[in-house]
Amino acid sequence: MIEKLREKRERARERGEPVLRDESFDLLLKTVEKYKPKKILEIGTNEGLSGIAMLLTSKDAALTGIEIDEEKIRIAKENYKEFGLEDRAKIFSGDASEILPVITGEYDFIFLDGPKGHYFEYSSFLLPILKVGGVIFADNVLYRGMVEGKAPHKHATIKNSMQNYLKAVTENQNLSTTLYRIDDGVAITEKLK
Ligand SMILES: C[S@@+](CC[C@H](N)C(=O)[O-])C[C@H]1O[C@@H](n2cnc3c(N)ncnc32)[C@H](O)[C@@H]1O
Numbered sequence: 001m002i003e004k005l006r007e008k009r010e011r012a013r014e015r016g017e018p019v020l021r022d023e024s025f026d027l028l029l030k031t032v033e034k035y036k037p038k039k040i041l042e043i044g045t046n047e048g049l050s051g052i053a054m055l056l057t058s059k060d061a062a063l064t065g066i067e068i069d070e071e072k073i074r075i076a077k078e079n080y081k082e083f084g085l086e087d088r089a090k091i092f093s094g095d096a097s098e099i100l101p102v103i104t105g106e107y108d109f110i111f112l113d114g115p116k117g118h119y120f121e122y123s124s125f126l127l128p129i130l131k132v133g134g135v136i137f138a139d140n141v142l143y144r145g146m147v148e149g150k151a152p153h154k155h156a157t158i159k160n161s162m163q164n165y166l167k168a169v170t171e172n173q174n175l176s177t178t179l180y181r182i183d184d185g186v187a188i189t190e191k192l193k
Pocket of ligand 1: 095
């Protein structure tokens with residue numbers, strides 16, 4: 001199954017889809033394997049390929065995704081079905097900035113992979129719905145080297161949001177965050193209390 005998924009990822013990448021990079025993908029699966037979450041939230045579903053990988057890795061998990069692009073949602077649903085996962089995965093259609101303030105329930109794993117200029121804004125909604133012992137896996141936190149280096153004016157919003165996100169998750173005493181300098185940068189945050 002995971003081999004078939006890797007092929008799908010390759011084909012989606014060739015079509016120009018923003019597929020999670022390989023090292024980060026392997027780290028995602030290792031992290032899901034370690035924590036074995038039951039309730040996963042994914043901000044930015046795209047075609048559902050990382051969602052499928054997480055569900056195949058954590059066999060008892062249910063996945064909730066948020067995705068703004070209707071066509072991506074259609075493809076993701078088809079993909080979930082192809083892997084027999086349609087009963088374990090649902091998608092909220094719309095803008096995460098509107099959905100996160102009203103989302104209910106608690107999650108023990110959050111994959112933060114939506115619009116890069118909103119991570120800090122989202123964190124204030126995500127931290128309260130993250131269970132103690134749960135994890136936020138945030139991709140692209142070094143954003144092409146711009147978060148720690150220079151960024152052209154047009155990327156200033158992303159740089160600021162990422163810097164504020166990283167500050168928020170590293171300085172909060174209730175959280176433990178590890179930054180991985182792989183691919184585009186991954187931050188894994190565990191909620192300690
Ligand atoms: C990097 S891709 C997600 C990849 C996916 N997590 C994976 O690993 O296969 C980011 C996705 O976020 C979606 N997106 C962008 N802005 C959004 C928003 N405001 N609310 C919800 N989804 C958004 C995009 O349409 C895109 O499909």
